[in-house]
Amino acid sequence: MNEELINDLSKNLGRVKANTMADDVEMKLRQYLKKMSLKPGDPLPKETDLAEALGVSRNVVREALSRLRMLGMIETRKRKGAVLASPDILLAFERVLDPLLIDDLTLRDIFELRLVLEMGLADLLYARMKDEDIDELEKIANNEINKDKSFLVKNEIAFHGKLYEMTGNGTLKRFQIMLLPIFAYVITRVDKPYSGKVDHRRLVDILRNGTKEDFKIGMYEHLKPHFDRL
DSSP states (O other): HHHHHHHHHHHHOOOOOOOGHHHHHHHHHHHHHHHHTTTTTOOOOOOOHHHHTTOOOOHHHHHHHHHHHHSSSEEETTEEEEEEEOOOOOHHHHHHHGGSSSSSHHHHHHHHHHHHHHTTOOHHHHHHHHHHHHHHHHHHHHHTTTOOOOHHHHHHHHHHHHHHHTTOOHHHHHHHHHHHHHHHHHHTTTSSSSOOOOOOHHHHHHHHHHHHHHHHHHHHHHHHHHHHHO
8 A cells, every 4th residue: 555645544534433433434535525625526545544644443434424425416337336426405404395294393394494485586686587587487377267176276386386497497497396295295185375465467477567575575465374374
C-alpha cells in the first residue's frame, strides 16, 4: 500500500471509535467529501485505503459506503469504482409518502405544507406562465360545473397540478406530484370538497387580467376553508 496516501487519508479522515464504527465512518466520509471539495463524478479512495486510513475493517467501510449509496450520494461506475454522485433529494420522500403508512398528525402537517406552497406560487407563475397554459387551466376549471364529488376531487388535483407545472420549477412540480396521494386522501375524507369565495374560474381570470398581488389574495380566499380548519 502507498504509505503516504494512507497517511494523507488518515489526516483528512481521522480515526474512529470502535463502539460505533459504521456510524462514525459514515459521518467521517461525509466530512471528508466536503473537506476535499469533491464534485459529482470525482472518484473516492479505494475501500482498502479507506479501511486502513480509518483503522477499521473493510466490511465497516463497505457498510458506510452502502449507506451513502442508498442516499444517492455515491455510485459505482465501471473502471472508476465509487464516485461522488448528485443525490436525489426527493427520492426518500417518494418512497414513504403513502397516506396509508402515515399517521393523522403527519398527514395534517404535510397537507398544511402544501397549502403554504400554493400560497407562494404567484411569483413564479407571473414570471413564467404562458397564454396556452392559462387556456388549459381554464378548460379544467370550466369542466367543474354540476359534477359529482369524485370528479370534483380529480379536477381539483388537475387544476392545482397545472399551476405547479406552470411555475417551470421541476423540483416543485415533482414535490407536488409526491403530495398528490396525501392531498387526495385528505380531500376525500370530508363530506364534500371545500370551496372558498374564489373558485378556479376566478383564479384563471385573475391570472389573465390581474396582478401578482391579486392572485395571492385570490389564492388565499380559495384555500381559506382549509386554513379555517387548521
